[in-house]
Amino acid sequence: MPNAVGLAAKLSIFFMTHQPNFPFLAWGLTVVASAMAVHQLARAANPEPHPVRAAGVPIAAPTGFAPGPGEVAANLAPNTPPGEWTSQARDYANTRYSPLSAIDTSNVSRLRLAWSFADGSQNGHEAAPLVAGDTMYLVTPFPNLSYALDLASPGAPIKWSYAPNPAPTAIGKACCDTVNRGSAYVDGKLIYNLLDDHTVAVDAKTGKELWRTKMGDVTHGETMTMAPFVVGNLVYVGNSGGELGVGGWIAALDVQTGKEVWRAYSTGTDAQVKIGKDFHPFYSWMVGKDLGVKTWPAGMAKTGAGAVWAWISYDPELDLIYYGTSNPGPRVPAQRPGLNLWTSAIFARDAKTGMARWAYQFTPHDQWDYDGVNENILIDVTFDGKPRKALIHFDRNAFAYLMDRTTGEVLQASPFAYENWSSGIDLKTGMPKLIPEMEPKPNVKLSGVCPPDIGGKDWQPSAFSPRTGLVYAGIFNICMDVTDHPQSYIPGAPYDGMEMKRFAAPGGNWGEFMAWDPVAGRKAWSIKEKFMTMSGALATAGDVVFYGTVDGWFRAVNARNGKVLWSTKLGSGIVGQPMTYLGPDKRQYVAVYSGVGGAAMVSSSMPGFPPRGGTLYVFSIDGDSPHGGPSMLETVGAAPAAREDKGMGGKP
């Protein structure tokens, strides 16, 4: 595979936001002081106020933000035809950047609905649709139906549908709604995970199941929600269940047969974790034999979680995959003294063998459920005058990590969201500096810990634009009161113990959408959102960035200055991932699932919180498409909905 991707274009574009003549810098002179004041932090732990504005108002760079011109680039391989979107992040580097530019800052305000598709799902829709050729592929939350829609026919009718019928047991084993983060299209196959721990491959032409591999035991609390990630002939999958005392793992399956090639656990012996002689963590405290066992009380590593439930990236030149691991189990830290390796951490592994190359634990002995699973975007930067193969990672612990992806060195770590658990990351040791008062004790209520369990940002993936050099992310502004209740391990029941009440951090807004300068380590601009901002981000060559909110607003923003250019309200809240594609009619479309659920339900008591219900919305300029218009259009579909439903039987 590295050979194939070696041909891919490598974009390397000046970090234009740093150009002194760029207009938004001029706006910096008129920063609204009140907006800054609103965001003043209650605790001294994080003394730097981030400039934040109300939606629609462009924001300037904060005072003192004046790095020299830098260069931030990304390898956009495999960059399949520019109009397609065949994996959740579109590329190995996880940029979620599209080279399409027909929709740009000048016309995006004319976006209108072209067509829509409701799938009857009542659970959180966290996936992006895929487009390959003339077909769009959708996967629903449990019961994990999939659909192929014919984009070349009026109304995009159903080409085929597939109902894998996962076990209903899985419903009650999924910690945070019965979500699914999407599929991968490869080699004429649609591959995705079922909530009941099966990975399936479906023939993309016919919808026939090609293989189905059982990966775990759902009755013991193990589920699968992440999107498979494909490199060459290997498809990588991982488990969920960090709240149910699973043993976390990532596995590589053969794309053609579904046969497991290797599996690496997140806790356990070096052999189980696939740590060998090539393993070289950058920091000495992660060096030693069998640390995946020794950093735990006796017997507890096995149920120590470190689930692998989110994103994987791949560097074709280094031939390494990167991914994060979940919180340790149980979530009550007093029960598991020690570092609890390798939970809340990132691994770099040999893509072919699975052997670990380096690792880094973002939150040692994680006491707040700050999983390390969030996406890692592979970017090439000039840092301190030196070119670095880097990655940018917005951890749930509210720090943005710029890391050297060859060595695992943390180049920079700065808070991107309100936090008070740490006064910073010591770059010499790689250790966070803890604030002792923010460490929970059993059966004692601890008030005002920020961020809460779901973090300064959760799994919702950010996007990178090589045209601006900025990373765009929906983030949170939330705190919690937490009481730890020590738990016993009971197979199939939560191994959890955190009683929480979550509330907005200073400022009162639950959400925020930001543009992050990965080299300077600070926000370029941001938009406050009253509700959680829990959708994926999409960046395009039209310099437009898209995101959605939990109350259902779908917005298009100028990538350079954060000006909101277009907003529309969808049927339910948005926790899905927007994507863009070129239709068979050569028009550019933007698509996003609406359908609130997942961790966004922590805010479900907010007045105005929308009802559930999964619907895909597809937009085009003026709503033009072959799927609507003055003529008499008719459905010419090849298949009915996946669940034949003659009454009320369609429920999970």
Added chain:
Amino acid sequence: MTASAGRTGLPRPWRDRPAVIGLAAMALGALHGCSRSQGGSTVRPDATDTTPQAAASAAMPAEVAIDSLPLGDLAGAAHDTRAQVIRNPFEGQPEAIAEGKSLFIRMNCAGCHGYEAKGGMGPNLTDSYWRYGGLPVSVYRSIHDGRPQGMPAWNPALPPADIWKIVAWLQTLGGTYPSGAEQASMQGDRAGDKVAPEAAATLAPGASGVPNGKSTGAVASPGEARPDAGGKP
């Protein structure tokens, strides 16, 4: 012996009882168990001969009686297959209720249903929406047997007394129906409901107006209405 049984002209001992609205009467009076029309034996569990204040061990309903309750009765069977009214021996006892709440947290129930039992991974247990029945004995059985959408079976991990104590705590949260309110729980009737004359004429006594009356069915925010992550029917 359900309302439908009554309509078919079968013996209707349930109609001969005092209206179930008089729950206090039920609590005091020993209800005679009905002869089971299925399964052969007549079951008279100890529970029907005790008051809630009775010693816990002596008052424990026989497991065999609970096991013989078919789930089909949740929708109204052609024949009433309920053996008898089975009460929670710990109902209303403060110490048992406190112990039940503690068990709810210690045994990881809260991890799914939330620390206030308002739902999370699993359903809200404080509203009157019960997939498998909201009578104390129905809730007992759900805990004891487990349920197909992920609820583990707690038998034998939890002894019967502990399960009843958890139920006793849940009974204080307003969503359950009182023992004996089978009809109300099936028909969705709540305390204070007006009953149209037509409905009153067709229903068995006790068919309406008896639940605990703290239903959370109607709230301003739709999200709040069913905060459990499942949002399932």
